[in-house]
Amino acid sequence: MSVDELIRPLSDVDVGFVPASFDQPGFDPEAFALMRGVERDASLLHVDQLIRGLTVLRAEMIHVVATSATFTDDAHHTPKAWVEAVLNASPATAANLVRSAALLAEVPMLANAVRAGSVGLDQVDELRRLHANQRCRQELQTHGYRLVGHAKSLTFANFRKVLIRWKAHVDPDGTHRDHEVSREKRHVRSGVTGHEGVIHAEGDAASIEEMVEILRAHADSEFSKDCEERAARYGEDAAQYPLRRTHGQRMFDAFQEIFRKAAGTPVAGVSEPTVNIFTTEAELAAAIAEYFGQPVRSPQRSGGVRFSETESGSPVDPAEMVVAALLGKIRRVVVTEDGRYVSAGRPQRLFTGKLREMILLLDGHMCNRHGCHVRGASVQVDHLQSWDCHGCTTASNGGPMCPLHNRDKHRLGFTVTHDQHGWHHFRPDGTEIAPRGT
Secondary structure, three states: OOHHHHOOOHHHOOOOOOOOOOOOOOOOHHHHHOOOHHHHHHHHHHHHHHHHHHHHHHHHHHHHHHHHOHHHHHOOOOHHHHHHHHOOOOHHHHHHHHHHHHHHHHOHHHHHHHHHOOOOHHHHHHHHHHHOOHHHHHHHHHHHHHHHHHHHHOOHHHHHHHHHHHHHHHOHHHHHHHHHHHHHOOEEEEEEEOOEEEEEEEOOHHHHHHHHHHHHHHHHHHHHHHHHHHHHHHHHHHHHOOOOOOHHHHHHHHHHHHHHHOOOOOEOOEOOOOOOEEEOHHHHHHHHHHHOOOOOOOOOOHHHOOOEEEOOOOEOOHHHHHHHHHOOOOOOOOEOOOOOEOOOOOOOOOOOHHHHHHHHHOOOOEOOOOOOOOEOOOOEEEEOOOHHHOOOOOHHHEEEEOHHHHHHHHHOOOEEEEEOOEEEEEOOOOOEOOOOOO
């Protein structure tokens, strides 16, 4: 059964038809349940493409009303008020719909890509936030096509990093102000309600990254404790049994342990965390010269974009980066253009030491399977070309995977590659799992 047969085309649906349940005319759940691989994924993408196309159509309607001012016919004072009233939407949703309509009108290539289904609505939301910045808005109108290309080919997480770097390049003063505001408004809130309590902290990205690294190191120690306890209890069959605590429970217990012992007290099995600030030698040299009031020679930047950020992609203010360098907190990481660690591999079977550490670091200690968010001590480094098939233990042949996806890769015969757009997973028949840019 084809996609068109499975899901009735939108044009065939009566305007007044409102489905009462998921099991509606035009959709056959039993037929869909039999689909696999490319055919199944294409069905979902077909529906999502209809949704994206309707979203662009709605934006065009809103833009026409906003520019023609016909909303005043019914005494609405603004396009936002009209959208809010007609759609019975919240003020925030109405404002976002109006802003998205303006963005799609000013960047027709983005509207066409969304209508064609090659750019998602989450990417549009991120670009809408950039569009609210006056400096970024002007650049989007001229150079937005480049960002549209990234939106098509990159994962959502990597696309957000690109936007952060792009904003830092287009509006460095605004990025600096954002950093200063985040430091000025840093705060911690706590409260207890009944049997539950909460601690909420906000601050600048560099400080939060440092605290997260400390928390992650302690959580990894708790994970090792659980693994040792399970091995002692079940022996060789330990891997078949669940750990005593969930990841969330270990994170909380680690957080509590930090408070009890204080961050500066050594913890058995936990070394002092290193906060990694990714930059280039030229960028760091320019920042140091500027910090000490010396003549600044503009560094050669890849693609004209500043590259000074934390592991998660948050921009680091140049002054903060210099202070971190002076305190010995920076670890310089040499990467290729597609973001992989540069290192000469040794003829060894396992990924160990600095090689393993850098491969994990560049992917945030997270499994490379899109949609999997497992991270931490359990993540393994797997050979992209297996060791048995003469794959080398080198940086270019290693990738981080959680134990489950590592086993599935070999069990199901999947292959994994990496390029400038990120990680790609392929089925044995050569089709890509959840391809981007199609």
